[in-house]
Structures are given as C-alpha cells and as structure tokens.
Amino acid sequence: MHGYDEVRTASRALATEAVHAGRDDLARQGLHAPPIDLSTTYPSYDSRGEAARIDAFATTGAEPDGPPVYGRLGNPTVARFETALARLEGTEAAVAFASGMAALTAVLLVRASMGLRHVVAVRPLYGCSDHLLTAGLLGSEVTWTDPAGIAEALRPDTGLVMVESPANPTLAEVDLRAVAHACGSVPLLADNTFATPVLQRPAEHGARLVLHSATKYLGGHGDVMAGVVACDEEFAGRLRQVRFATGGVLHPLAGYLLLRGLSTLPVRVRAAAETAAELARRLTADPRVARVHYPRIGGAMIAFEVHGDPHEVIAGVRLITPAVSLGSVDTLIQHPASISHRIVDADDRRGAGVSDRLLRMSVGLEDADDLWADLDAALGVRPRPERGAGNCATSHNEPAAAAARP
Numbered sequence: 001m002h003g004y005d006e007v008r009t010a011s012r013a014l015a016t017e018a019v020h021a022g023r024d025d026l027a028r029q030g031l032h033a034p035p036i037d038l039s040t041t042y043p044s045y046d047s048r049g050e051a052a053r054i055d056a057f058a059t060t061g062a063e064p065d066g067p068p069v070y071g072r073l074g075n076p077t078v079a080r081f082e083t084a085l086a087r088l089e090g091t092e093a094a095v096a097f098a099s100g101m102a103a104l105t106a107v108l109l110v111r112a113s114m115g116l117r118h119v120v121a122v123r124p125l126y127g128c129s130d131h132l133l134t135a136g137l138l139g140s141e142v143t144w145t146d147p148a149g150i151a152e153a154l155r156p157d158t159g160l161v162m163v164e165s166p167a168n169p170t171l172a173e174v175d176l177r178a179v180a181h182a183c184g185s186v187p188l189l190a191d192n193t194f195a196t197p198v199l200q201r202p203a204e205h206g207a208r209l210v211l212h213s214a215t216k217y218l219g220g221h222g223d224v225m226a227g228v229v230a231c232d233e234e235f236a237g238r239l240r241q242v243r244f245a246t247g248g249v250l251h252p253l254a255g256y257l258l259l260r261g262l263s264t265l266p267v268r269v270r271a272a273a274e275t276a277a278e279l280a281r282r283l284t285a286d287p288r289v290a291r292v293h294y295p296r297i298g299g300a301m302i303a304f305e306v307h308g309d310p311h312e313v314i315a316g317v318r319l320i321t322p323a324v325s326l327g328s329v330d331t332l333i334q335h336p337a338s339i340s341h342r343i344v345d346a347d348d349r350r351g352a353g354v355s356d357r358l359l360r361m362s363v364g365l366e367d368a369d370d371l372w373a374d375l376d377a378a379l380g381v382r383p384r385p386e387r388g389a390g391n392c393a394t395s396h397n398e399p400a401a402a403a404a405r406p
Contacts, residue, residue, distance in 0.1 A: 180206025
C-alpha cells in the first residue's frame with residue numbers, strides 16, 4: 001500500500017528526515033538535544049541593523065537575518081520545528097501557530113487582505129473549520145460543494161479551495177491531484193492532520209498549502225497545542241506577517257515538544273495504523289456495527305456507526321479514553337455529533353455523512369487484543385442471529401469491508 005512505502009525527500013528517507021531535520025547544526029555546536037530558547041526579547045547594540053531587519057520583514061515577511069529581535073517575530077526553537085515539518089511535507093517553508101485554528105485563520109486573513117474572501121470547500125471538515133467558514137467571522141463567504149463541483153464553484157474573488165483528506169470524522173478521501181487541477185490558479189489548502197506526511201504529502205499532488213493541527217499526530221502525546229501551515233516561501237512570508245500582527249505565536253516549549261514528536265512520527269503512525277486496520281477488520285465483521293469507515297490510504301483513525309446507542313459505547317469503555325482530540329499514544333473515542341462537530345448545523349452535519357450513530361476512534365499504541373476486549377465489552381451483548389437468516393451483518397457491511405482492507 002502506498003501509505004506504507006518509505007517516502008523519500010530529495011535526498012533522504014522520511015524516517016531519517018524525521019530524526020535529523022531541524023537538528024543538522026547541533027553536532028557542530030557540541031549539542032545533542034536541541035536547545036529551548038525561552039527569550040521574549042533579544043539585546044542588540046545595533047539599532048540601525050535592527051531597523052533594517054524589521055523593514056525587510058515588513059516588506060516580504062522573510063525571517064530576519066542575524067540575531068532574533070522579538071519573540072513575536074520569530075523564535076529559534078520554533079524555527080527548528082518549522083524547518084523539519086517543511087522537509088517532511090516537501091515544501092519550501094512552514095509557519096507554526098498557537099493552534100490549528102490560528103493557522104487556518106491566518107491563511108484566510110492573508111487571502112482576505114488581497115480582496116479574495118470567497119472560499120470553496122468540501123465537507124466534511126473538522127467542525128470548527130466548518131464553523132469558521134460558515135459563520136463568516138473573518139468576513140469570508142463559503143460555497144460548499146463536492147469535489148466534482150469545485151471548478152464550477154470558483155469565482156473571480158475566490159481566494160482558497162479547502163479540503164480535508166481523509167476527512168474528519170468520516171475518513172472520506174478525495175483525489176488531491178484531481179482537485180488541485182480543478183482549482184486552476186486558486187491555491188488548494190489540504191488539511192493533512194489525519195494522514196500526516198507519513199501517509200501522504202499533498203504538496204506532491206498540487207496542494208499549495210498543507211494544514212496540520214500539530215496538536216494531534218505531530219506532537220503525538222496529548223501535551224502540546226499547535227498548528228502549522230507548510231507552503232512555499234512567498235506564502236510563508238505573508239503568514240509570518242499575519243502571525244506578527246495578530247500574535248498567534250507558538251510557545252518555544254511547544255516548538256521543542258513538536259520537534260521531538262516528529263522524530264518518532266513515522267514509527268508511531270505505522271504502528272498505530274497496523275492496529276487500526278486490525279480493529280477495523282474486526283468491527284466490520286461485528287453484527288453490532290452497522291458500518292465501518294477506514295480509509296484506503298490506511299492510518300490510525302477509524303469511524304464506525306453502531307446499531308445501538310453510541311452514548312452507551314462511550315460510557316462503557318475502560319481502557320480506551322473517552323475524549324475529544326486524536327493522534328496521541330493512547331486510544332481515544334468520541335461522538336462527533338455531540339462534540340467535535342456539534343457546532344455544525346445538524347442538517348449540514350448529517351448531509352456530510354456525520355450520522356448521530358457515528359463514533360470516531362483514534363487508535364494508539366496499545367495491544368490490539370486489549371483494545372478489542374474493551375470495545376467488545378462497550379458494544380454490549382451481541383444480537384442472536386435469526387434462524388435461517390445467515391450472517392446478515394456481513395452483507396450489510398460489505399461496502400465497509402472493502403474500505404477496511406489495509
């Protein structure tokens with residue numbers, strides 16, 4: 001499967017880059033672990049030089065040459081993470097923010113500053129991304145469409161096309177290359193949070209912007225909140241200017257934790273994906289489960305619809321953690337219609353395939369049999385098959401069974 005092939009950057013395998021990117025200069029400095037620079041400001045006796053660097057930043061948004069100036073302009077620890085993530089995604093640059101939503105907000109503000117407030121988007125998206133677009137909080141206007149309708153939905157003032165693949169929470173996938181072609185000259189933003197660069201690199205398929213909620217797999221341990229956009233240097237400059245003006249900066253300690261998280265990202269994603277594929281297989285064969293969603297690209301996310309009460313499943317788990325978010329080393333389960341997508345209009349939510357019986361599970365690094373034992377107990381008593389009816393659950397789940405094959 002493509003997702004498990006060893007992706008290579010220009011010169012090194014992804015697994016190697018994950019360990020070394022952003023750290024290339026450490027040995028020359030006599031260091032092994034990257035330092036954490038917590039400074040908010042930096043002394044300088046050359047005020048003329050500082051003025052020139054600030055002027056250059058105001059013009060292009062390029063990172064100032066020479067010593068740092070102020071924490072809102074940039075931070076050396078955060079810059080290491082940005083360098084590493086750009087290398088993993090195969091882009092010229094990356095710009096980190098205090099959260100995934102701060103990152104998306106910055107993208108929308110960049111396009112709005114150019115008079116391009118219209119967005120074309122494909123549902124489902126993460127619930128808060130959907131809300132930010134729909135509510136018009138930044139003065140944006142959104143047209144929702146399916147992938148086939150993107151080209152027709154474009155307008156002269158369209159500044160962005162946004163997709164998420166695999167999508168949150170249904171794990172629906174889109175053909176990124178076909179979507180990028182349909183966008184023409186309009187930038188395509190692909191939310192790559194679920195797949196990570198381990199399973200796909202959207203920039204290779206034509207996406208100009210790659211969004212991550214770095215809170216999830218990039219950090220990987222449920223202890224850091226961040227967002228990041230991987231892109232070309234021109235767009236990165238504009239994003240840095242917005243970050244400076246709005247203050248959505250990433251704390252240096254978070255940058256350090258994210259850089260550390262990247263070093264184990266390929267190992268974590270592949271191990272969790274192997275367990276997720278096995279759990280998807282077992283859920284597909286279970287008569288208590290109406291449908292299983294598992295992407296062909298693989299990965300550690302599973303969505304499934306139950307015949308019974310999904311809230312009872314949430315209440316019944318003991319090993320699995322009932323919590324929002326995803327991408328941690330421990331397995332999490334949540335009910336999207338109640339939490340992550342509650343803010344989306346109910347009709348829009350259901351129209352995007354987010355049913356009231358859908359559960360979303362982020363598979364961690366626990367043993368597959370232990371996780372299954374917990375799920376089996378939480379799903380409750382298995383129904384007795386009707387005499388002569390055969391295994392009706394299997395025929396009901398045939399489409400899901402195909403999708404569940406790793």
